[in-house]
Amino acid sequence: MTDAGVELFERLGAVEHVPLMKGASGTMLLELTGGKRIERWRIVVEKGEVAVARGNGPADCVLRADRTLFKRMASGRVNAFAAVLRGAVEVEGDPRLLVLFQRMLPGPRS
Amino acid sequence: MSDDLVKVLDGNTFVVSDDRGDIEASLTDPTGLFAYDTRFLSKWVLTLDGQRLNALSVDDLQYFETRFFLVPGTGTVYVDAKLSVIRQRSVANGFREDLTILNHAEKPVRLRVRLEADNDFADLFEVKDALKKKGRYTRTAERGALRIAYERKTYRRSTLISSSQRAKVDEHGLTFEIRIPAHGEWTTALDVVAEMPGFGGLEMRGRRRAMEANLDRWLAAAPRIECDWEPLRHTYRRSLVDLAALRFAPPITGGRSLPAAGLPWFMTMFGRDSIFTSLQALPFTPELAATTLTALGEWQGTRIDDFRDEDPGRILHELRYGELTAFEERPHSPYYGCADATPLYVVLLDEYERWTGDRRLVRELEFEARAALAWIDEYADLQGDGYVWYRRRNEETGLENQCWKDSWDSISYRDGRLPGFPRATCELQGYAYDAKMRGARLAREIWRDPDFADKLEREAADLKRRFNRDFWVEDDEYFALALDVEGRQVDALASNNGHLLWSGIVDKSKAKSVVRHLMGPRLFAGWGVRTLAEGEARFNPIGYHVGTVWPFDNSFIAWGLRRYGFKDEAATIAAGILDAAEFFDGRLPEAFGGYEREQTKYPVQYPTACSPQAWSTGTPLLLLRTMLGLEPLGDHLVVDPALPAGVGHLELLDIPGRWGRVDAFGRGRVEVDGRRGR
Numbered sequence: 108m109t110d111a112g113v114e115l116f117e118r119l120g121a122v123e124h125v126p127l128m129k130g131a132s133g134t135m136l137l138e139l140t141g142g143k144r145i146e147r148w149r150i151v152v153e154k155g156e157v158a159v160a161r162g163n164g165p166a167d168c169v170l171r172a173d174r175t176l177f178k179r180m181a182s183g184r185v186n187a188f189a190a191v192l193r194g195a196v197e198v199e200g201d202p203r204l205l206v207l208f209q210r211m212l213p214g215p216r217s
Numbered sequence: 218m219s220d221d222l223v224k225v226l227d228g229n230t231f232v233v234s235d236d237r238g239d240i241e242a243s244l245t246d247p248t249g250l251f252a253y254d255t256r257f258l259s260k261w262v263l264t265l266d267g268q269r270l271n272a273l274s275v276d277d278l279q280y281f282e283t284r285f286f287l288v289p290g291t292g293t294v295y296v297d298a299k300l301s302v303i304r305q306r307s308v309a310n311g312f313r314e315d316l317t318i319l320n321h322a323e324k325p326v327r328l329r330v331r332l333e334a335d336n337d338f339a340d341l342f343e344v345k346d347a348l349k350k351k352g353r354y355t356r357t358a359e360r361g362a363l364r365i366a367y368e369r370k371t372y373r374r375s376t377l378i379s380s381s382q383r384a385k386v387d388e389h390g391l392t393f394e395i396r397i398p399a400h401g402e403w404t405t406a407l408d409v410v411a412e413m414p415g416f417g418g419l420e421m422r423g424r425r426r427a428m429e430a431n432l433d434r435w436l437a438a439a440p441r442i443e444c445d446w447e448p449l450r451h452t453y454r455r456s457l458v459d460l461a462a463l464r465f466a467p468p469i470t471g472g473r474s475l476p477a478a479g480l481p482w483f484m485t486m487f488g489r490d491s492i493f494t495s496l497q498a499l500p501f502t503p504e505l506a507a508t509t510l511t512a513l514g515e516w517q518g519t520r521i522d523d524f525r526d527e528d529p530g531r532i533l534h535e536l537r538y539g540e541l542t543a544f545e546e547r548p549h550s551p552y553y554g555c556a557d558a559t560p561l562y563v564v565l566l567d568e569y570e571r572w573t574g575d576r577r578l579v580r581e582l583e584f585e586a587r588a589a590l591a592w593i594d595e596y597a598d599l600q601g602d603g604y605v606w607y608r609r610r611n612e613e614t615g616l617e618n619q620c621w622k623d624s625w626d627s628i629s630y631r632d633g634r635l636p637g638f639p640r641a642t643c644e645l646q647g648y649a650y651d652a653k654m655r656g657a658r659l660a661r662e663i664w665r666d667p668d669f670a671d672k673l674e675r676e677a678a679d680l681k682r683r684f685n686r687d688f689w690v691e692d693d694e695y696f697a698l699a700l701d702v703e704g705r706q707v708d709a710l711a712s713n714n715g716h717l718l719w720s721g722i723v724d725k726s727k728a729k730s731v732v733r734h735l736m737g738p739r740l741f742a743g744w745g746v747r748t749l750a751e752g753e754a755r756f757n758p759i760g761y762h763v764g765t766v767w768p769f770d771n772s773f774i775a776w777g778l779r780r781y782g783f784k785d786e787a788a789t790i791a792a793g794i795l796d797a798a799e800f801f802d803g804r805l806p807e808a809f810g811g812y813e814r815e816q817t818k819y820p821v822q823y824p825t826a827c828s829p830q831a832w833s834t835g836t837p838l839l840l841l842r843t844m845l846g847l848e849p850l851g852d853h854l855v856v857d858p859a860l861p862a863g864v865g866h867l868e869l870l871d872i873p874g875r876w877g878r879v880d881a882f883g884r885g886r887v888e889v890d891g892r893r894g895r
Contacts, residue, residue, distance in 0.1 A: 188551075189542060189550040210517075215522055
């Protein structure tokens, strides 16, 4: 795992209630490629509460990205939605979760 | 965009062709098949034995479907009228075209049918600004289909063209060598599919049958109108159908739809336009407001991002899906540079609850509404003086004017000088006031936070007091268009005064003077209120925001007039705008010329206006509300009609709301000068 990724996930894990829709629920699977093997993280959103853990499993939305790119996303240097539009990040499943996920990412100044 | 072009649309997918159904787009004109802000077909030309066809007629069957009747031959002399051709086209995941050729002769005929196809994959922004492409094109004929693809690094878009009948496919089109028996016909279905690999969730819109059922349901669910003024019935129906066409289900809303802004440039989610249109349509189709609130809430700003002019709590201005956005050459992923959508978000949330009684959504969006209210004080007050200001941080591709009058010259002093930045336009202060008042009601009644409610009301009262002092132009008794950075009044007289009435920020004692200006000869053109008053240095009756009449603007002015008890004046505006609608066959354009009605007799359409456009489409709906004086009060709907002369009776039946369904009736009584008798 990249430093920025770990940092981001620590932040997500630490925040009890990220500013998300109260009604938002769903599971997102992050697949980070470009290393020796694919690294998988599960982000579970339950009525606005966010939990993050390593691991595989069924998900409503799968996000696939190169770990270098993800590091840049996690540090706010790359905009997640633009990356999806140009095919640098692949999305499968419910794209609403992508919108919620990008809200958790920091801005370029932070 | 020229009106002899034929448009078929559904949400953000649309096809614009000539009256033969052919497409021959240049880089700078918005014809072709577009989806998600990208052109997917720029050339689509049908020939029979190498000959182009002539149009006999075009039937707009539905907004998403049209039929072209054609015959071979050139000019006015038909070479062979023994053949006719029907192209029936409907938008669906790209489009489908059923091509039928009828042989009227008594002997069989052999024909070479050719469809020439090409595409440039232009981003709508490139079409607007005529920019060059940076990627690589490929054309491949594969298994009876033609795929045209575009690639720039990881960005890929492609168009797949296939046929139900066997075709000879080459890199530039499809050819059919056919034989049609005497009095026989030949038909094929052509599918043009817009492909966006890698974005699996971006399901395009449904098939034709589903759309038809959907439109029927939409129309059946809306209130019915009864009145003795036939054009109003026609305009009403047209508005409902156009609003259905402009509905757009972005992939992030789980299939629910909100209004896109307008064809051809703005078939996407816009904060301001979606909110205003949802407000106009609330008494008719409240579900649009629910989706708008949810979708805009999901995209609410969470961080500081100068390129996108994003702040925490800010509601987006515009979301785009095209190539320039993808490569961050434009900031629309999304772009947040507007100063009104955020307070208006709270206004819509409150108005929505007043109509529907849907407390669940208000509770669900509590965080978003609080963040929007916080944005007003923490991020919009650039001068630290308690007003809403705007100044873009993205100096290159951001928007200079972040209010609805967003053209470069819209905010001026009487003498025509333009103020520097930041600017605090007057209507923004009105929206902020209204947002605080309405936020207070939600806090008290639904979020159970009376302290927050008290705080908001105190702030609102203070804002109102200061506003009525600082913006009031003493010598002429109206509100200045804006304050400049030194706190001086940007003193031109503009239609924004009407929005101030709507917001409620105007002191009762000042309302009469404001109304006198709105209905006076400098602002009122006979059809409606001009954006800028005649006599101001920058006034121009065909200037985009400096003299034209905007139907949407007028619908909110009429609402404002009702709010302050000026029923007859509201009816006068409703009559003028609805009369104008008659000249456009019930479809109001974005704007028309601010010429004196007596002088031109008919409204002159602004040259490049979008049509249909969402908030123009919503205008007749809001005018129906103001004419009937519909106002929710607790669990009841108050009806207090004031109809223009010429409308003897008006009934709106089955108005949905927290009361279930109720009917509203009105009888005519107001005399309007210069209105044609009927």
